[in-house]
Amino acid sequence: MTIEQIIQWIDGYTEIYITGHIHPDGDCVGAAIGLRELLLAHGIKAKILLENPPEVYSFLNGYEEIIQQNPEQVEVLFVVDCNDQGRFTPFLDSYNRARVVINIDHHELAKGYISDKHWVEPEKSSTSEMIYDLFGEETVISKAAADALYTGIIFDTGGFMHSNTQESTMIAAGRLMRAGADFNFIMKRLFHRQTVNKLMAKKIALQNLCFLGGDKIAATMISYQEMQENHLSKEDTEDVVHMLAQLEEIEAAVFAAEFSKGNYKLSFRSKRHLDVCEVAGAFGGGGHKKAAGASSDLPAGELFRQIEKEIISRL
Numbered sequence: 001m002t003i004e005q006i007i008q009w010i011d012g013y014t015e016i017y018i019t020g021h022i023h024p025d026g027d028c029v030g031a032a033i034g035l036r037e038l039l040l041a042h043g044i045k046a047k048i049l050l051e052n053p054p055e056v057y058s059f060l061n062g063y064e065e066i067i068q069q070n071p072e073q074v075e076v077l078f079v080v081d082c083n084d085q086g087r088f089t090p091f092l093d094s095y096n097r098a099r100v101v102i103n104i105d106h107h108e109l110a111k112g113y114i115s116d117k118h119w120v121e122p123e124k125s126s127t128s129e130m131i132y133d134l135f136g137e138e139t140v141i142s143k144a145a146a147d148a149l150y151t152g153i154i155f156d157t158g159g160f161m162h163s164n165t166q167e168s169t170m171i172a173a174g175r176l177m178r179a180g181a182d183f184n185f186i187m188k189r190l191f192h193r194q195t196v197n198k199l200m201a202k203k204i205a206l207q208n209l210c211f212l213g214g215d216k217i218a219a220t221m222i223s224y225q226e227m228q229e230n231h232l233s234k235e236d237t238e239d240v241v242h243m244l245a246q247l248e249e250i251e252a253a254v255f256a257a258e259f260s261k262g263n264y265k266l267s268f269r270s271k272r273h274l275d276v277c278e279v280a281g282a283f284g285g286g287g288h289k290k291a292a293g294a295s296s297d298l299p300a301g302e303l304f305r306q307i308e309k310e311i312i313s314r315l
Contacts, residue, residue, distance in 0.1 A: 016039070018046055025081075030151040031081050037148065041145075052068065061148075070090075081105055101114075125168075131149060164290070204226050216315065218254070241254075241269055254311075284296075
């Protein structure tokens with residue numbers, strides 16, 4: 001896909017929006033803002049639709065303009081970093097009313113997901129790296145775009161530590177740095193920023209820590225009650241699964257967060273050869289071989305038994 005093709009597809013439309021998945025992460029927010037900056041560079045105005053974008057990304061230019069409600073009219077809808085219409089449910093109304101839907105993602109498309117145009121590259125580190133590719137050599141990358149895309153890339157590569165980091169990823173990061181990305185600030189903001197609430201989330205997670213499958217799986221959870229009593233947000237819990245994944249002896253790390261009563265957001269990490277994308281798929285989720293996510297309404301005890309079964313059967 002090229003920016004010239006995109007311009008041709010959306011020619012004549014004025015109500016253009018960009019959305020992504022629920023619980024937007026660094027790649028989702030970064031790709032959305034980066035795409036908006038690319039379109040602006042070509043004289044095309046677009047707005048971003050995301051529900052509850054985390055405050056950690058508020059430093060990005062364009063964050064303050066993110067819309068959290070369905071607009072009255074949508075002609076073109078870009079969907080970034082989201083391979084399933086079930087994962088952008090807050091904006092399904094916009095999806096259903098859009099005349100043109102363009103999907104850009106580095107995850108394989110889920111069955112039943114319909115878009116007019118789709119560009120999928122699972123080998124890419126992130127959707128933000130794909131948006132970077134759209135800029136090409138001719139389009140000037142603004143500082144706003146550079147900060148956003150660099151944020152997306154380092155989030156999905158874990159600061160260039162995950163196996164999805166490739167030569168192309170580092171080349172993209174280098175050009176974004178030359179374009180003005182504040183790489184030192186962004187790295188500290190995403191990976192070296194502690195708050196009392198983040199420490200509290202880790203404390204609770206460690207108190208609830210258990211080992212499954214003959215100690216091959218490190219698993220923990222934070223209940224809805226614990227979230228409420230300690231005034232924790234999703235952002236406060238983002239480091240928990242990374243903390244578990246640092247354990248030397250395990251094969252997989254699992255974190256279940258009950259952000260809404262009765263529903264758990266699941267985060268999976270693989271240490272070696274386990275494909276946690278397959279595990280997440282058993283719960284209606286997806287992602288990558290080493291990092292994936294899903295949601296479940298199962299009671300906690302049954303949920304962890306099912307997770308243990310799915311992981312052990314694949315080891």
